[in-house]
Amino acid sequence: MxxxxxxTEKEKLHDRYKKLIEEAHKLSHSNRKASDxxxxxxxxxxxxxxxxS
Structure with missing residues (x-):
């Protein structure tokens, strides 16, 4: 099931990467430095x- x-460690890192990219995109509208x-x-x-890999 x-x-x-x-x-796996790779899956955890991938989830973290995806979360960071989403946060960066949201911040890009209001705070460019934080987004960078x-x-x-x-x-x-x-x-x-x-x-x-």
Whole structure:
């Protein structure tokens, strides 16, 4: 069934990346500097995902 399976590290990082990108997009409408910081943080997470591949 898979209800209680744990997420892999890669899946956790992917979820975090997606959340950061969404936050950056929302912030881009009101606070460009904060949006840029979230985007940079998302890029670091993406590098970690690529390192696991």
């Amino acid at each position: 898979g209800w209680f399976t744990k997420k 910081l979230k985007t940079a943080e998302a890029e670091e997470v993406l590098k970690q995902i690529e390192a696991l």
